[in-house]
Amino acid sequence: MAPAPEGPRPLRRRLGGCLRPSRNAAQVGGRLRPDRRGPGRRPLSRRQARRAREGADRFPGGHPERIGQVNGGSPTLSEEGRRDLLGLARATIEARFRGEPPPRLASDRAETFGEPRAVFVTLRIGERLRGCIGTLAPEGDLSRAVPRFAIRAAFEDPRFPALSEPELPECTIEISVLTPPRAIGSPEEIQIGRDGLILEFGGRRSLLLPQVATEWGFDRTTFLAELSRKAGLPPEAWRQAEARLWSFQAEVFSEEERRPV
Structure with a gap:
């Protein structure tokens, strides 16, 4: 279990930036331009830069509570379905390196x-975050969404240089399929x-995924403090009456999970 961090900067360094603050569009454009050239990375197109600035915390219409209207049932995936999606994610990145069209699952699958x-x-490469x-x-359904976000995680995450072909065999791909968000009124409702x-x-x-708290040994208060810091807010911001x-x-x-020991 990792020790609780002393502050946001040490934790962000160890997590490879996965607690990157979300900022307003004007601030992002002025201070964290994802289309700026980094080591080994070509500048993004205008469309790619715009999508990168949106980051991972996009809400339909700006209201998380609306998501359940579209994403209601959230059935558990079968083992075969999980295997198909992981294979599709990797095959899509491999096809990009070969300059080929992305693969598609057969219609029945x-x-x-x-x-x-x-x-x-x-x-991830080992324990190090490489894109998310x-x-x-x-x-769209997962057979279309997973390839799209696999490409973006590999080549468009503004926190990292684009993935290189020699790195791909070292990468482990992880997929998180989310349930609809539910408003909470008390920290006591949170289960680490x-x-x-x-x-x-x-x-x-x-936004912080469930596995972040588990991997770093957060209790509820620390989890909420890091959530606030990711938004670029003071660690106690979640306590404010206006916070949702x-x-x-x-x-x-x-x-x-599928690699032989």
Whole structure:
């Protein structure tokens, strides 16, 4: 269990930036331009830069409570479905390196994923974060959403240089399929290891996946403090009467679980 951090900067360094603050559009454009050239990275197109600035914390219409109208059932995926999605994510990145069109599942397999779901795709090399992009707004069924966010996590995460081809074999791909957010009124409703959190306050928003609290040994108060810091707010901002909190759950699965020991 990792010790609780002394402040946001040490934690962000150790997590490779996965607690990056969400900022207003004007602030992002002026201070954290994702289209600025980094080591080994070509400048993003205008469209890519805009999408990167949106980051992983996008809400349909700006209201997390509306997501449940689109993403209601949230059935558990079968083992075969999980395997299909992980294979599709990797094959899509491999196809990009070869300059080929992205692969598609056969229509009978794609149909098994049903209604749109909110999803995040994470890339890691060992314990180090290498890219993580997703959305709370369901955008097509998972057989279409997962490849799209796999590409974005690999090549468009503004916190990292684009993934290089030699790095791909070292990467582990993880997929988090989210349930609809639910408004919470008290920290006592939060269950560490089960719940991810969304905060909205003062025109800022942030999101932390459930596994962040588990991996770093957070209690409820620390989890909420880091959620506030990710939004670029003081650690106690979540306590303000105007702050709005939502919880959600995630079905998380990765290639690491399927590798022989």
